[in-house]
Amino acid sequence: MPEQRVPDVVISRLPLYLRTLKQLRAQGQSLISSHQLAEILNLTSAQIRKDLSMFGEFGKQGTGYSVPYLIEQLERILHVDQVWDMIVVGAGALGQALVNYPGFEANGFRIVAIYDNDPAKIGLHLGRLVVKDVATMPDDVRAHRWRIGILAVPEATAQSVAETMVDAGIRAILCYAPTILALPPEVRVQYIDPIVHLQHMSYYLEREDES
Amino acid sequence: MPEQRVPDVVISRLPLYLRTLKQLRAQGQSLISSHQLAEILNLTSAQIRKDLSMFGEFGKQGTGYSVPYLIEQLERILHVDQVWDMIVVGAGALGQALVNYPGFEANGFRIVAIYDNDPAKIGLHLGRLVVKDVATMPDDVRAHRWRIGILAVPEATAQSVAETMVDAGIRAILCYAPTILALPPEVRVQYIDPIVHLQHMSYYLEREDES
């Protein structure tokens, strides 16, 4: 397996390839060409072939790619041929929706604990989990060597909660708070902010009075 | 104002600039240099200056940028100097969390209706909104000329609901369903899928057994 320095932009597309391949598998398709995959994803076939070629030669000339085999390879590359335990901090509407979301388990992730600092929320039952006091989070993270945290707290507390997570051993954070976290560079952070996406789209929308 | 063809990647950064400037304004800061802003955002100062220069000359040499003035300009550029009405389709845990989220109103957006096809959810009160039958959505969208829709339905129904939205006049969709929508190119779509971000990060995490 080559896999030298792979550009981050390539890594960002692999989960989309994997997701689409799983959909095709669910529909019973066992082979796919880069052209077909490109059409579904609104990309070019050359880009898909080049991306995959950074990790090995997975296709067959004249035939294309085996869907199950490519899924297996992508899961290995993305390290989701195992299940990652995750914690959620923040048990508001968003944290509760996350705990409720069935998509994690099927894709290599599992929420194993949820925390809040609000006494009114601590003790609340959410499915199989009970909201715990965030003060107990660092010891839990250390004890279980958990690596992934989801930040679902308000902007005002996001930075300090993130620092506490990192001190306890968290190395990857999915941040739903609308702010940029200042953290050591070895900690991976990904951001989800619907406002950013909406404003990106509203740029292209004409004003009401221009229509 | 020049504003010819601006690369999409530049547009994608403007909401982050705007969000950060609003945070600085809330802290009482009235001036900022491209260097300070770059440090907060983990970017280079040249990139920020070049991005902004595509829309005009907003800064002062030796001084930097006026925070309130730059906010005003970015809001104008992104068309969030008005409030956009939005609908949500899907009143599950995610749809309910979205209706509950206070961040929209402060940033140029407002959820004005939420729909579902589940009789058990129709009629449910969520804050000031009541869940309506999704069958009534197209007429509502046409009557009010709503342009923005948030898709919070399961993957299986996302494509057909999206098509119904677009037929009714929706021109921008924020899609939380984990799938790529096939829609006419004039319709803007942005995707939010936590799995994509988590798998992006797990690529960089070492396996448990490698530690």
Added chain:
DNA sequence: CCTTGTGAATATGTTCACAGCA
């Protein structure tokens, strides 16, 4: 024929470095 994988060519994006100005 149909595919993949890939070097070469092109296109795009970022950073450098500095003139010009407060």
Added chain:
DNA sequence: TGCTGTGAACATATTCACAAGG
């Protein structure tokens, strides 16, 4: 001095186009 705005230089990413294989 300290800053912006920007052409030039550089770096990165994408697409083309084709050899090679089934």
